[in-house]
Amino acid sequence: MTAAITSPAFRENAHQALEDKQLQAVLGTMRTGFSVKRAEAAAALPEFEALRDSARDIKNHTLAHLDLYLEQYEAKVTASGGHVHYARDAAEARRIVADICRDLGAKTVTKGKSMISEEIGLNDHLEREGFTPVETDLGEYIIQLRHETPSHIIAPAFHLSAAQVEQDFRRVHTQLPPERDLSEPVSLLNEARQMLRQHFLAADVGITGANFLIAETGTSVIVTNEGNGDLTQTLPKAHIVLASLEKLVPTLDDCAQMLRVLARSATGQDSSVYTTFSTGPRRAGDADGPGAYHVVLLDNGRTGMLGTSFQEMLRCIRCGACMNHCPVYQAVGGHAYGWTYPGPMGSVLTPSLIGVEKGGHLPNASTFCGRCESVCPVRIPLPKLMRHWREKEFERHLTPATTRSGLALWGFFARRPWLYRQATRLGAATLALAARGRGKFAALPFASGWTLGRDFPAPEGRTFQAMWAAEAGKRRRAGGKPGAKEQNP
Amino acid sequence: MTARDEILAGVRRSLGVTGHEEPRRQAVADRLARPERGVVPARGQKTGAEAIATFRKYAGAVQTSVTIVSGPEQVPAETARWLSVNNLPARLRMGADARLAAMPWDATTLDVSHGPSAGTDLNGVSHAFAGVTETGSLILLSGPDNPTTINFLPDNHIVVLDSADLVPALEDVWARLRAETRSDPLPRTVNMVTGPSRSGDIDRTIFLGAHGPRALHVIVIDPDMAV
Secondary structure: OOOOOOHHHHHHHHHHHHHOHHHHHHHOOHHHOHHHHHHHHHHOOOOHHHHHHHHHHHHHHHHHOHHHHHHHHHHHHHHOOOEEEEEOOHHHHHHHHHHHHHHOOOOEEEEOOOHHHHHHOHHHHHHHOOOEEEEOOHHHHHHHHOOOOOOOOOOOOOOOOHHHHHHHHHHHOOOOOOOOOOOOHHHHHHHHHHHHHHHHHHOOEEEEOOOEEEOOOOEEEEEEOOOHHHHHHHOOOEEEEEEEHHHEEOOHHHHHHHHHHHHHHHOOOOOOOEEEEEOOOOOOOOOOOOOEEEEEEEOOOOOOOOOOHHHHHHHOOOOOHHHHOOHHHHHHOOHHHOOOOOHHHHHHHHHHHHOHHHHOOHHHOOOOOOHHHHHOOOOOOHHHHHHHHHHHHHHOOOOOHHHHHHHHHHHHHHOOHHHHHHHHHHHHHHHHHHHOOOOEEOOOOOOHHHHOOOOEEOOOOOOHHHHHHHHHHHHHHHOOOOOOHHHOO | OOHHHHHHHHHHHHHOOOOOOHHHHHHHHHHHHOOOOOOOOHHHOOOHHHHHHHHHHHHHHOOEEEEEEOOHHHHHHHHHHHHHHOOOOOEEEEOOOHHHHOOOHHHOOOEEEEOOOOOOOOEEEEEOOEEEOOOOEEEEEOOOOOOHHHHHOOOEEEEEEEHHHEEOOHHHHHHHHHHOOOOOOOOOEEEEEOOOOEEOOOOOOOEEOOOOOOEEEEEEEOOOOOO
């Protein structure tokens, strides 16, 4: 399922999400879920911080030499009997995949979890071309049944309850007895296993993403807990890997470094259950494996990020830690962001890939609390990059007129300190008077955006600057220095 | 201009390079010729009995069961015992691995068949290429000896690991593959398996047995029986 981009409507999306009681109940579990597990896993490994530095350095080195590693990677894939296809944009990538499927006479296509597949809207395209794509990651399978998009990059069905999944399974799995008991969540897992097993065995082509591509050996790497990616890529006639350019790392050893920070940052596991290194098609004498191996390398705007401040974003390994720790994501969930990538990483990446005109709202969805950067396994300065986007949005006159005129008004006073002091003194005194000692406003003209959801605190009467000046005067008289806390009377 | 040429040209334009700079080419050639090991956690750096105990600890933490036998001749009996205590049928699928083939399966009542799994096998047995102490992981290589389908299709997966093949970290697996000139090319599939299959996609709760094996049992052959 590929939905239209709704990032420009982020404000409306966020309002709807805040009203959605079911979603709010699910999001309430986030503080005790992934983030606690990540903290425990990080604390249990003394080398974790050093590994984050190592992971950052590996990605920086690779990006600085990306042209050369791409050439090396391609040569190794070809030498092992595989094919590399370059795709400039989403349409080209979709066409390449559909052409491979058509050449193989495929009907059913099984799919491991791939964010690139979501980014390029592959499933809709495959359906239009007459193929039947079947998502095999349990979360992706569920949202495919519901014609939804993922709300989280590692837990696509994060926004759903077991009761909702039961309803969907009863609606779709009509070949099973309607009186069956699905009250236990594990029975839903078993039912999905049973249904998907048939698809695995029948599929003609298997499509997976890639967590990493290794230049040294021409290898693609997938990381899963379910084993669905392995069944997807092992059983059909052909294995197609979808990956974006920045998935490259130089060597097998570099990949081992990255793996140590990936699972811990994502789910708090020391290692995911299945880490699979795939190189070319099955060899002569192999008992199983795909007869053909294709890699589709997607650019879709990434080369334009190299050499800019957004090059740092290309270090991202899609662990999801930034969204797991984000107060905005925890409040509105992933769908509000309106495109493939939610949370802080999405707020930086989305404007780069779909344009600041469509994605420019997202970098404003931040309190700049900095938790995302503090947990990022490759140390991407996400708040700094969001600020860069805000500046670009303003420069390009994409900021709403009310915000712009508000900032202009503030700027007028800020450049005139005497006038600024008078205006703020007058404002604070007026508001203090109007509050009549209640200390807060339940409603305020021109501020309903704030007061609809919470009270607006009332000033106590004097401005900070006035109080500071008075304190400084006292300290001077007492012989102290202004600003020296311990000297306060 | 092909998509390939256009993308490579775009990368070079953005990076401000031509691709012909000798220092850049040398940096890449050096990195590939002499892979850096980077930061390798101390927790896997164990030998002998300590290594086996550490492997067992981390494997157990992810619901892998581990038993230790003193020689390959004991593997079939241990396999039969494990299947029996778990109320599983005495049937087994395996590939053409010579080490497995040399074991006395006939001395048990197990019904052993050979070849890749087609999806109907309840139990499969594989011989690991290596074990990784740091994470309690198994390394399995594709090929006729240990078909990849046996790692994923049966409900129950039994893996035989020689204690001599236990290494501290994944980096040591790469070193061994390179030394045996099996890194160029790598086998079609190198599986690193850390526990039985699981999913957290329903109700944000982990349940075992999503699409791969519901149970993973490791039989370590350790002639010293140190643990």
